[in-house]
Amino acid sequence: MKFLLWALVLYLVWRWYQSTQNKPEVESTSKQTDEFPFTATTEAEKMVSCMHCGIHVPLSEAIQAKSGMFFCSTEHQRQHTV
């Protein structure tokens, strides 16, 4: 009976050891996959050119007029429409 208890303890220690060995590897790979799509989307972001000065700005930072034209700033939007 004592042998069985020790076998169980050794088994649990071995299982714990295996989980601690695998954990950092899993965390690092999941971290990489989390970061990769983020950098990919920022790099692949659509660029639009300002209708006033022609500078290229990311779509998320561009100001879109009601007519569908893009501007780098509200000032250029105002200057173009006036």
Ligand SMILES: [Zn+2]
């Ligand atoms: Zn501009």
